[in-house]
Amino acid sequence: MKKLLLLITVFTFFVSCKNEQKEAVKTETTKENSLPPVDNEMMESAVIYEANIRQYSPEGSFDAFTKDIPQLKELGVKVIWLMPMYPISEKNRKATGGRDVEDIEDPEERKKYLGSYYSISDYKAVNPEHGTMEDFDELVETAHQNGMYVILDWVANHTGWDHQWITDHPDWYTQNEKGEIVDPINQDTGESWGWTDVADLNFDNQEMRKAMIEDMIFWVKEHDVDGFRADAAHSVPTDFWETAAKKIKEVKPVFMLAEAESPKDLFHNAFDMGYNWEGHHLMNSIAKGEANAKDWDNYMKKVDSTFQKDDFLMNFVTNHDENSWAGTVKERMGDASEAMLAMSYTLPGMPLIYSGQEYDMDKRLKFFEKDTIAKTKGKVYPILEKLGELKANNPALHGGKDAASYTAVKTSADKKILAYKREKAGAVIYYVANMSDKPVSFSTEIEGTFKDYIPGAEIKIAKDQKLEFKPWEYKILINK
Structure with a gap:
């Protein structure tokens, strides 16, 4: 009997040692595969990709997107921003056309409405339509192995009506004089924004703030995400974001992106990058002939005087809001689309690619129901490849906290x-x-021999030489 016990003890010890060795190997492998922490150097040359998991594939799954992550390296992507992938509330769920799902009598018709990504019922779970938490973890790990950081869309201003906080902590929400929880209110008008599928959170409540920060830390600590894109960041008190960023960065360095019309007050203690909404709207206006090149020069002077030197913005020709509500790139920019795309890469800041943009997507993706992207490479994909390569490798396009200088160049046709x-x-x-949509003959201060980057040809420009550009023609010239 004693011999048997001795054998069992030895065997148990041997198995335990083997398991410890396996665990050590696993830990070491994880360390080898892990990405270096977010830093300023990465931000200088990064391209950010907005992933709409629901619409990216017919399956609408994490797995379907994960298998394409290695391909994103071809486009120079270094940051993947996942649109909200949390469970969506069923109560007060919205349908296409401004209807409420509850008002639709046909049960089969109701089923096709999946609700808004931004009506969240649980901050610490994944939408089962996309897969499991293990599938999500695999997505993050695959991104890291391919040199990409993953940031989550964080919706701090409101939750869906099914969120457990509604039941457990009604005082964490904004209430009217009757004590009823309300949907978000436009502070300028005092009226509802019409976002009736969500409940407005009360940031005067410190316990709610604490719980939300803990939920954000959960994703960084337990699932190794690398930061957050803050939805409607300007609608939430800046001191909340400052506290959140400080607490999260105690876990590890993260990348923070603010969606805000005027993000200048949100930088430094909270965010690394803000939306270039004003610049984007000006691009749309120029494409429509409502503004001109001189207006852009004036805008850049405004940016220079408004923002601090290490502030930087995200440049884009489309995103999920623009695509679904304002129109496709072609609808808004027409023949100017490619010139604006190239411009978004050559400006100070970080360029954005939205799911489907790389595949010449020319349709508005449905917002409340399932849709999909036809992943056929056409004209845009190779242009994004070339622009991504240039952004990644040429310091003249550094756009982060230590951005390359930007200087307006005079021409003889400054308005065009x-x-x-x-x-x-x-x-x-x-x-x-x-x-402009007309041919232009002009001269410029530019002089020398350059590489005309997109076609890859050499071009010589003499002093006071007359240049002829077709409508919306552009050139990216690199010194030789």
Whole structure:
């Protein structure tokens, strides 16, 4: 009997040692595969990709997106922003056309309405329509193995009506004089925004703030995400974001993106990057002939005087809001689309690719129901490849906290021709574009021999030489 006990003890010890060795190997492997922490250097040359998991594939699953992550390296993507992938509330769920799902009598008709991504019923879970938490973890790990960071869309302003906080902590929500929880109110008008599928959170309640920060930390600590895109960041008190960022960064460095019309007050202690909404709207206006190249020069002077040197913005020609509500790139920008795309990469800041943009998507994705993207490479994909390569490798396009300089270049047709120079560490890039729908003959201060980057040809420009640009023609010129 004693011999038997001795054998069992030895066997148990041997198995335990083997398990410890396996665990050590596993831990070491994880360390080898892990991505270096978010830092300023990464931000200088990064491209950010907005992933709409629901619409990215016919399956609408984490797995379907994960298998395509290695391909995103071809586009220079370094940050993946996942649109909300949490469970969606069923109560007060919205349908297409402004209807409430509850008002639809046909049960089969009701089933197709999946609700708004931004009506969240649980901050610490994943939408089962996309898969499991293990599937989500695999997505994050695959991104890290491919040199990409993952940030989550964080909806702090409101929750869905099914959120457990509604039942457990009604005082965490904004209430009217009758003590009823209300949907978000436009502070300027005192009226509802019409977002009746969500309940407005009360940021005067410190316990709610604490719980929300704990939920954000959950994703960083337990699932290794690398930061957050803050939905409607301007609608939430800045001191909340400052406290949240400080607490989260005690776990690890993270990347913080603010969705805000005027993000200048949200930087430094809270966010790394803000939306370039004003610049985007101006791009749309130029494409429609409602504004011109001179207006852009004036806008950049405003940016220079408004923001601090290490503030930077996200540049885009489309995103989920623009695509679903304002129109496709072609609808808004027409023949100017490619010039605006190239411009978004050559400006100071970080360029955005929205799911489907790389595949020439020319339809408005449905917002409240299932849709999908036809993943066929056309004209845009190879352009994004070239722009991504340039952004990644040429310091003249650094756009983060230590961005390359931006200097407006004079031309003889300043209202129609937009020209500017980016420069850093001896590298120089010029962007020159006809921002009109008519041919333009002009001269410019630019002089020398350059590589015309997109076609890859050499081009010589003499002093006072007359240049002829077709409507919306552009050139990215690299010093040789």
